[in-house]
Amino acid sequence: MDKKVLVIDDEFRKIRDLFQVIQAKGHSLEGIDNIDDALEKLKKTQYDLIILDIIFPVSKDRHFDETDTDMGRRTGIEMLREIKSKYGPVPVIILSARRPDIFEDLSKGLGAEKYLPKPISPRDLWDNIKEYLED
Secondary structure, eight states, X not given: OOOEEEEEOTTHHHHGGGGHHHHHTTOEEEEESSHHHHXXXXXXXXXXXXXXXXXXXXXXXXXXXXXXXXXXXXXXXXXXXXXXXXXXXXXXXXXXXXXXXXXXXXHHHTTXXXXXXXXXXXXXXXXXXXXXXXX
């Protein structure tokens, strides 16, 4: 069965090849490189899995309160909170090079199914996400 996967990562274009394994297994893949566009996409489309980075560049269009951001950037942690509060039980996997010693427990505490450190190979990625895509 074809499942829909959304990858939200500011470097999606650079790491797109990492996710080819998802399409090779017959699933559809969309990549978005900013949180605001991802939020709009989530209002219109239901996904079976979301793969989410933690750090995103400063938004030029919006100002964020320093208490809700990391060094002026809107974070994937904020996005994770929003996904879990508004978009139901969709599984979210955090894929980030950012401080796993801090963000792994925080992410899981907010409802992420897994925290995967970058860099990761396509095979290791698939081994960690296939349970959410295979029936």
